[in-house]
Amino acid sequence: xxxxxxxxxxxxxxxxxxxxxxxxxxxxxxxxxxxxxxxxxxxxxxxxxxxxxxxxxxxxxxxxxxxxxxxxxxxxxxxxxxxxxxxxxxxxxxxxxxxxxxxxxxxxxxxxxxxxxxxxxxxxxxxxxxxxxxxxxxxxxxxxxxxxxxxxxxxxxxxxxxxxxxxxxxxxxxxxxxxxxxxxxxxxxxxxxxxxxxxxxxxxxxxxxxxxxxxxxxxxxxxxxxxxxxxxxxxxxxxxxxxxxxxxxxxxxxxxxxxxxxxxxxxxxxxxxxxxxxxxxxxxxxxxxxxxxxxxxxx
Numbered sequence: 001x002x003x004x005x006x007x008x009x010x011x012x013x014x015x016x017x018x019x020x021x022x023x024x025x026x027x028x029x030x031x032x033x034x035x036x037x038x039x040x041x042x043x044x045x046x047x048x049x050x051x052x053x054x055x056x057x058x059x060x061x062x063x064x065x066x067x068x069x070x071x072x073x074x075x076x077x078x079x080x081x082x083x084x085x086x087x088x089x090x091x092x093x094x095x096x097x098x099x100x101x102x103x104x105x106x107x108x109x110x111x112x113x114x115x116x117x118x119x120x121x122x123x124x125x126x127x128x129x130x131x132x133x134x135x136x137x138x139x140x141x142x143x144x145x146x147x148x149x150x151x152x153x154x155x156x157x158x159x160x161x162x163x164x165x166x167x168x169x170x171x172x173x174x175x176x177x178x179x180x181x182x183x184x185x186x187x188x189x190x191x192x193x194x195x196x197x198x199x200x201x202x203x204x205x206x207x208x209x210x211x212x213x214x215x216x217x218x219x220x221x222x223x224x225x226x227x228x229x230x231x232x233x234x235x236x237x238x239x240x241x242x243x244x245x246x247x248x249x250x251x252x253x254x255x256x257x258x259x260x261x262x263x264x265x266x267x268x269x270x271x272x273x274x275x276x277x278x279x280x281x282x283x284x285x286x287x288x289x290x291x292x293x294x295x296x297x298x299x
Contacts, residue, residue: 033045033047033114033115034114035084035110035111035114035115036110036114037087037098037103037106037107037110038103038106038110039095039097039098039103041087041092041093041095041098041107042092042093043084043085043086043087043092043093043107043110043111044064044084044085044090044091044092045064045082045083045084045085045111046064046071046081046082046083046084047080047081047082047115048071048075048080048081048082049071049074049075049076049078049079049080049081050078050080051078051079051080052078052079052080052119052121052145052297053079053080053082053115053117053118053119053120053121054074054079054080054081054082054120054121054122054123054297055082055083055084055108055111055112055117055120055121055122055123056070056071056081056082056083056084056123056124056125056128057084057086057108057122057123057124057125057128057129057131057132058083058084058085058086058089058090058125058127058128059125059126059127059128060126060127060128060153060219060222060223060226061089061210061211061214061218061219061222062089062207062210062211062214063085063086063089063090063091063210063213063214064083064084064085064090065090065210066125066207066210066282067081067083067282069282069283069286069290070123070282070286070289070290070293071083073286073290074290074293074294074297077294079294079297082111082115082117084111086104086107086128086131086222087099087103087104087107088214088215088218088221088222089214089218090210090213094215094218099218099221099222099224099225100225100228100229101130101131101134101225101226101228101229101231102134102138104131104134104222104225105131105134105135105137105138105139106138108122108131108132108135109135109138109139112143113143117143118143119143119144119145120143120144120145121144121145121146121147121148121297122135122136122144122146122147122148123147123148123150123293124147124148124149124150124152125150125151125152125282126150126151126152126153126252126253126279127153127222127226128152129149129150129151129152129153129154130152130153130154130155130226130229130231132147132149132152133149133152133154133155133231133234133235133238133262134229134231134234136234136237136238136240137231137233137234137237137238138234140237141237141238141239141240144240145240145241146240146241146242146243146296146297147238147240147241147242147243148242148243148244148245148293148296149242149243149244149245149259149262150245150246150281150282150289151245151246151247151250151252151253151258151259151279151281151282152244152246152253152258152259152262153226153252153253153258154231154258154261154262155230155231155232155234155235155258155261155262155265156229156230156231156232156261157172157226157227157253157257157258158172158227158230163230163232165256165257165261166257169227172223172227175223176220176223176224179216179219179220179223180216180220183212183216183219184212187208187211187212188208190251190252191204191208193249193251193252193278193279194207194251194252194278194279194280195278195280195283195284196276196277196278196284198284199280199283199284203283207280207283232265235262235265235266236265236267238266238267238269239267241268241269241270241296241299242266242268242269242270243269243270243272243292243293243296244259244262244263244266244269244270244271244272245259245272245274245281245289245292246258246259246260246271246272246273246274246277247273247274247275247276247277247278247279247281247285248273248274248275248276248277249276249277249278250277250278250279250281251278251279252278252279253279255273259271259273270296272292274288274289
């Protein structure tokens, strides 16, 4: 049994013990359904709770485990929380292709369709938020009730003549070079700005381990997909209530080129800015985020 299996088994055992103590009305896992993408890739998912379905889409290079503190909280508050591993991440298959944004959006569609979800609320963090945007742009909102975009890397982070927001492609190419030459060093060098000074060393280690368990070729391919797709044309297609949550200390996805641009492009959206929050606000500001998500879900 490897380190991931030990951690996952421990989390599952603790969760099941808590559910047993909570009684028969508590949330229960529904992990038996096999989700297959169009090309046959199998996508692992977690399914906890009863009620309004909420689909969580993970950050670049992180697995569904990143949502542990949202799933644990919101599944106790009347929501069915579904979190899946993007292809190449976590416990999903690792195919050698299919990491462009359209295929990733189709993978999200496979999750929604296989589980026969209706009026689903979609929640995405970082790249996961970009996948939510592309899913709606590509598949529409017939099965979507609401969307929450958390620290989302979108709509377009490459600077072009018609897009002053973003960084030059050379900057992104340099980042890709760091991934390809020493991914662990890049992860450690960028650990501090992802969190706050108050974040425990154990929490930092937990998420950094997830990051480093993602195969380097997958991390590179996924990042290429993120910088290779201009999602600005998809924003007008989002016709459902949309909550945008962003920190004003987000070094990975600066507010001015992501959250504010999303709010400007999605009609009727609500932008909540967390003072002092970094990119990892789903753990650094988890209580605030969980309550804001709950309020948005129930509105």
